[in-house]
Amino acid sequence: MNETATDAQGKFQVSDEVIIEIKAMHKWYSEFHVLKNINMNVNRGERIVICGPSGSGKSTLIRCINRLEEHQQGDIIVDGVVLTSDLKHIEATRREVGMCFQHFNLFPHLSVLQNCTLAPIWVRKMSKGDAEEIAMKFLERVKIPEQALKFPGQLSGGQQQRVAIARSLCMNPKVMLFDEPTSALDPEMISEVLDVMVELAEEGMTMLCVTHEMGFAKKVANRVIFMDAGEIIEENEPLEFFNNPQNERTKLFLSQIIQH
């Protein structure tokens, strides 16, 4: 466990308080065993990058953390709440865990501002004025306050993903989950999204990020987790992970992404 005030990256704060605890967790899609005996802890302030070949279960894993997917065995404890099929627990967890998707999943019938204020107003019971003030603050942080009154369909992919990040931040989450946030973007838009995510990490946000952006992993992650066929194969600090992978499967994966 990281108990030091700063970690391998040298500029990030990690506390020793565990915010996500996953113990002996298994998941099946009917007969298909998609996650096998997952054990991991996430401390407040950690930035974890999860990588692996497609179909390895990495997206499923982070979707289990806010119960978009249901696990059949083992425990997931998020900020002290055990995830069961109890709706109250699920909703409580989702309030504290923000999520950004590969395809943004913005609400196309609402303006950017309304996208950001919907949950604060109806879940956090905030007044419309307060919610809009907070939304503008976060839209400024992702550098698109001038788009607030436009609809998502009028924005570029990179802008949409930044709105999606702002929308999650408006709920003041304790953890942010990113499910391949740059995979659906044109190359020129990837960096504008990654920049926002780097800033977020520097501010101390706890992040779990499924991504193939290895540059991002090197820059901000304090741990990289490699998954294959539903198992965590290897996890390490980024420098060690990239320079000195232990497992054969990891070596193969890394050699394949570096070739391209």
Add this chain to the structure above:
Amino acid sequence: MTSETQYQPGTHPSLPPPPSTVGVVGWLRSNLFSSTTNTLLTIFSIYVVYLLVPPAISWTLFDADFVGDSRADCDSGGACWVFINARLGQFMYGFYPEAERWRIDSTLLLLVVLMVPMFIDSFRYKAWLGAFILFIYPVIGFFLLAGGSFGLVEVETPMWGGLSLTLIIAIVGIVGSFPIGLVLALGRRSKMPAVSAFCTGFIELWRGVPLITVLFMSSVMFPLFLPEGVNFDKLVRALVGVMLFSAAYTAETVRGGLQAIPKGQYEGAEALGLTYWKSMIFVILPQALKHVIPGIVGNFIGLFKDTTLVLIIGLFDFLGIVQAASTDPKWLGYSVEGYAFCAMVYWVFCFSMSQYSQSVERKLHTGH
């Protein structure tokens, strides 16, 4: 070939399109005379219009009789609108006592006055006004129309009729069936087997029988199952029948819209911590309903025209009363005018609904 001006790469300016492809001439060329077949079709269509339209116009307008009070005034050879004029009161109000007809007028007028602000974009209390129209107005309307209290003479429902009855059935049917349809559509997609089975069964039952059967059942069979002495008004029974019948259709249309919403929208809403009902109300339904506006309005237009089937259970709706009037010996032989008038009125209502739905579609378009 005109010679192309040469530009340095990266400096080519935006030029206007060639003149023959824009404006009226361009439109005619590309749409009416683009090929031999198209040109022939255009000429043929103009010929058909020439054959049909002028005689129709002279029958309805130029050769027609408008004023008078008996069939003797109809001698010009065209349409005899005198018949419609003479019976207009009955066509509009049925057998509602003449002295009380202001009650129907004011009920309708009140609705129109209440609806006007709903179409004004800057009006801020739409939600409150909408709730008033949905929940308070029907009560006011009921007391005004049925009477029997507040010093108003009671007018029993068999006296109701004509266009006002058609409108009452259609409006109650449309407004009542919509929320029921929404709930049925959501219910059919529910993860709870009992809810989903109930909604599926309900929808399939009502969609599986013709509206005529529903109306017959409501007026003939239903009373047999009631304990003696308990009696529901025939109109109320027909209204409930029409409402549930239409709800089943609305439900299936809405379900189609729900299925068109990508899974990501449900997940996006869930991930923000919205509860099921909140994500439905704020995220899923607004999008789903937008997709199915044409289908829902189609259902409503169908319902509006189907209301005329209440004739078979002895209620004289608009078409029913026009038909009855044209069998009156005094006006025998003028049923064509009656039907033409009916068709025009139905068309005006249905076309307005269609136009309104298209304007709503345009307004809700947000570029996706």
